[in-house]
Amino acid sequence: MLYRKLGKTGCEVSALGFGCMRFPIVGGASAVDLFNPNKPIDEKLAGEMIDTAIDHGINYFDTAYPYHGGQSEGFVGKTLKPHREKLFLATKLPTWLVHGRDDFERILGEQLTRLETDYLDFYLLHGLNRQAWASMKELGALDFLSRALAEGRIRYAGFSFHDDVKIFKEIVDSYDWAMCLIQYNYFDENYQAGKEGLAYAASRGLGVVVMEPLRGGRLVDRIPEEVQKLWDSAPVKRTPAEWALRWVWNHSEVAAALSGMSSMAQLIENIRIAEGASADALSESELQLITRVRESYQSMLQIGCTGCAYCMPCPQGVNxxxxxxxxxxxxxxxxxxxxxxxxxxxxxxxxxxxxxxxxxxxxxxxxxxxxxxxxxxxxxxxxxxxxxxxxx
Ligand SMILES: NC(=O)c1ccc[n+]([C@@H]2O[C@H](COP(=O)([O-])OP(=O)(O)OC[C@H]3O[C@@H](n4cnc5c(N)ncnc54)[C@H](OP(=O)(O)O)[C@@H]3O)[C@@H](O)[C@H]2O)c1
Incomplete structure (x- = not known):
């Protein structure tokens, strides 16, 4: 496994992190089951996957309060317990459940209990966007994080993000964050925080972890014929997952890419790719091929929205x-x-x-x-x- 420094924290994290949002589910799963408490995690298989991940050097695990309808944290806590000291454990505060100051303490306490640990390595404000950020500031989230840091209940504070780059930069500059989690993949190079946000956060010393490197699986599933032809034209044969993951790891500013792997085969493949994916390893012609794939996808757009958000804010609140x-x-x-x-x-x-x-x-x-x-x-x-x- 290759390891990278997570910004100013100095933590050496595995290039591939385990996203604990898409564990295999008893009886199989579809995307709509990811937050369903009535769809039990296949604990035997998911446990074997976690053991395999640890055996291959994965040391970063990312979960959150709502994953698998609340089951993820409990399962991750008990499964990682024997290995706790040598791993980095990240979870997130469900910002949408905080309505008053007491909620911060209550929820963090609940999460520590679920995760069977006294401390979290990384605690992120979950899913910040313009509205959530305004509400978090008003409710005192930053004081709460500083208190939790001082008391040792969390080692590092961060946030995960889904909005435009302008508000991303504002958040980066508003607190002494250790890290952030952004959506980043070759299709979304200029979407949300995008490459501008990645460079900005890294330049300010934040460790950057990437989520959705395969766009939640959409860059690897049901590949359109025209896209597959492009991949097939490459002199080196790689799966769409390998192209997409290598593109993310090609960025030296990215510390870890999380993938929410839902089968052992995916885990094994992603470990293999991670073991050979250094920064700046893709050639100019490989990068051009990936650009052509992105353009091919974009040619299928029905509405020519570029996500610039000049239309916002909508007076009605429509996103x-x-x-x-x-x-x-x-x-x-x-x-x-x-x-x-x-x-x-x-x-x-x-x-x-x-x-x-x-x-x-x-x-x-x-x-x-x-x-x-x-x-x-x-x-x-x-x-x-x-x-x-x-x-x-
Ligand atoms: N904070 C937030 O707002 C937020 C939002 C999203 C995600 N996250 C975190 O970030 C993690 C990563 O995001 P993600 O799960 O969306 O990552 P992703 O890697 O973009 O997507 C994961 C999906 O890709 C497919 N996949 C993975 N490896 C594959 C392979 N080698 N070959 C073929 N298909 C493969 C699987 O789809 P199938 O299951 O369909 O096969 C898997 O469920 C999440 O697990 C979660 O921990 C956080």
């Missing part, structure tokens, strides 16, 4: 770029289950396309001249319609 991204994904990645789950369960009613009041304010700001209200109707018709179908 316009996210709605468009989910809609486009159904055409590019053909992963209906995941997009349904995200639209129907992750977006608040306010953020959904159906909340559009057709005021048209957004249209005035869109550099792509997208007819936003019209397109939002299509988004809702497709994703909500399919949810209705799925329910019957």
């Amino acid at each position: 316009i770029p996210l709605n468009f991204s989910l809609y486009n994904d159904t055409f590019m990645f053909k992963d209906e289950d995941l997009n349904l789950m995200l639209y129907n369960h992750m977006l608040t009613p306010e953020q959904k396309a159906s909340n559009c009041a057709e005021c048209g304010e957004c249209e005035e700001h869109c550099p792509q001249q997208i007819k936003v209200p019209e397109e939002l109707q299509k988004v809702h018709a497709r994703l909500a319609q399919q949810a209705d179908n799925a329910a019957t």
Whole structure:
């Protein structure tokens, strides 16, 4: 296993980290089961995967309060207990469950109990975006983190992030963070924090851990014919997973890439790739090939949204770029289950396309001249319609 320094913490973390959000589930799983408490983790197989990961030098494990409907932390805690001292354990504060100052303490206490440990190596504010960040500041999250650090209940404080790069930089500059967790893969090079945010955080000494290096599996599943042809044209034969992971590890600013592996075969493959993936190892022609793959995917876009977010904030609270991204994904990645789950369960009613009041304010700001209200109707018709179908 290759190890990399996690920013100013100096911790040597394995290039491949274990994302504990997608363990195998008894009876098999689909994306909609990731937060379902009634779908038990296949503890035998998942336990064997964790042992294999540790045997191969993986030392970074990332879980969170809601994963597997709350089962992940408990399972990870008991499984890692015999190895605790030699591993880095990260979990996240469910920011959306904090409504008052006491909630911070109560939830951290619950997480330490679930994880069967006295301390967390990394404690992240989960899923920060503009709204969550405002609410966390108001509720005193930063004081709470400083207290937990001083008391030794957490060793390092960080945050995970899903919003645009402007708010990302504001958060980076607002506290003495040790690290952050960002979505980063070759398709999302300029999405959310993106490469600009990666460079910014690294330049300020934050360790950067990457989530969704395979875009949650969408860069490896049901590959469109035109994309597969491009991969097949490469002189070196690699699986789409290997291309995608190597692209992430090619960045020297990335400390670890987390993958949420759901089978032993995936774990073994990703360990093999990690063992040979140094920074700056891809050639110019390999990087060009990956760019052509990205462009091929992008040519399947239905709505030409680039995610610039000039349309935001919407007076109604609709998350316009996210709605468009989910809609486009159904055409590019053909992963209906995941997009349904995200639209129907992750977006608040306010953020959904159906909340559009057709005021048209957004249209005035869109550099792509997208007819936003019209397109939002299509988004809702497709994703909500399919949810209705799925329910019957
Ligand atoms: N804080 C946050 O907001 C947040 C959000 C997302 C994720 N995370 C964390 O980041 C971790 C990583 O994100 P992710 O799980 O989305 O990572 P990912 O690596 O992008 O996606 C994981 C999925 O990719 C597929 N996969 C993995 N290795 C493969 C291989 N070698 N060949 C073929 N398919 C492969 C599997 O899909 P199938 O199961 O369909 O086969 C797997 O479930 C998560 O587990 C979680 O710990 C945090």
